[in-house]
Amino acid sequence: MSTGSGSTEEGKPQAASAVIERQVQKRIFKIIVIGDSNVGKTCLTFRFCGGKFPEKTEATIGVDFREKSVEINKELVKLQLWDTAGQERFRKSMVQHYYRNVHAVVFVYDVTKVSSFENLPHWIGECDRHNLTSEVPRILVGNKCDMKERVAVSTNMAQKFADLHSMPLFETSAKDNHKANHVEAIFLTIAHKNKDKNGTSRSIKGLGC
Numbered sequence: 001m002s003t004g005s006g007s008t009e010e011g012k013p014q015a016a017s018a019v020i021e022r023q024v025q026k027r028i029f030k031i032i033v034i035g036d037s038n039v040g041k042t043c044l045t046f047r048f049c050g051g052k053f054p055e056k057t058e059a060t061i062g063v064d065f066r067e068k069s070v071e072i073n074k075e076l077v078k079l080q081l082w083d084t085a086g087q088e089r090f091r092k093s094m095v096q097h098y099y100r101n102v103h104a105v106v107f108v109y110d111v112t113k114v115s116s117f118e119n120l121p122h123w124i125g126e127c128d129r130h131n132l133t134s135e136v137p138r139i140l141v142g143n144k145c146d147m148k149e150r151v152a153v154s155t156n157m158a159q160k161f162a163d164l165h166s167m168p169l170f171e172t173s174a175k176d177n178h179k180a181n182h183v184e185a186i187f188l189t190i191a192h193k194n195k196d197k198n199g200t201s202r203s204i205k206g207l208g209c
């Protein structure tokens with residue numbers, strides 16, 4: 001492990017590239033993913049950061065973090081995804097931490113479950129109560145589009161809601177391998193949105209890894 005001073009604990013010099021890499025400050029964009037339990041928040045974040053659909057998931061307790069570094073306009077930035085619990089009993093005391101230094105919010109609903117769509121105002125209300133300004137980009141994601149025969153929330157309905165709340169709408173599937181690029185595009189869009197609007201003042205800095 002490094003002492004952070006350019007030498008290892010054994011006192012041997014490190015390769016120059018390793019030292020430089022540690023000194024490079026990578027910008028971190030914190031993105032919180034919220035929505036009802038079971039809509040697929042864990043699967044979406046896993047698909048983006050882990051590159052595949054997880055075989056098995058359990059209800060998130062509190063929050064899980066996943067990170068991925070991406071290159072945006074020749075700058076390497078780290079997207080830090082906060083996969084939050086949908087179940088109220090697993091959120092409780094954690095909630096105020098979610099909303100600190102947030103760069104974007106992803107609202108997720110399940111296209112096969114109307115109640116998850118109808119509950120979106122609850123999630124938006126929670127953001128508002130935590131004083132997230134309109135500067136923080138908000139994005140609406142309808143997940144589980146692979147279950148075509150069970151779609152219960154029409155694109156038209158979702159688009160109206162998205163327009164009303166000035167959010168872009170993405171309908172996708174964490175499960176469908178053909179939609180993998182689509183999930184990637186959603187999170188990259190968020191990164192671009194942050195980078196485009198004077199990211200230096202809004203981003204938090206983190207040590208390169």
Ligand SMILES: Nc1nc2c(ncn2[C@@H]2O[C@H](COP(=O)(O)OP(=O)(O)OP(=O)(O)O)[C@@H](O)[C@H]2O)c(=O)[nH]1
Pocket residue numbers: 035036037038039040041042043044057058059060061084085086087143144145146147172173174175176
């Ligand atoms: N068919 C289909 N199933 C999905 C998709 N995404 C997630 N699932 C399934 O939906 C269930 C819930 O997924 P999770 O990602 O754990 O849901 P969550 O929103 O993180 O749930 P909480 O942690 O309780 O808030 C799991 O059985 C997943 O396999 C999808 O795109 N298509």
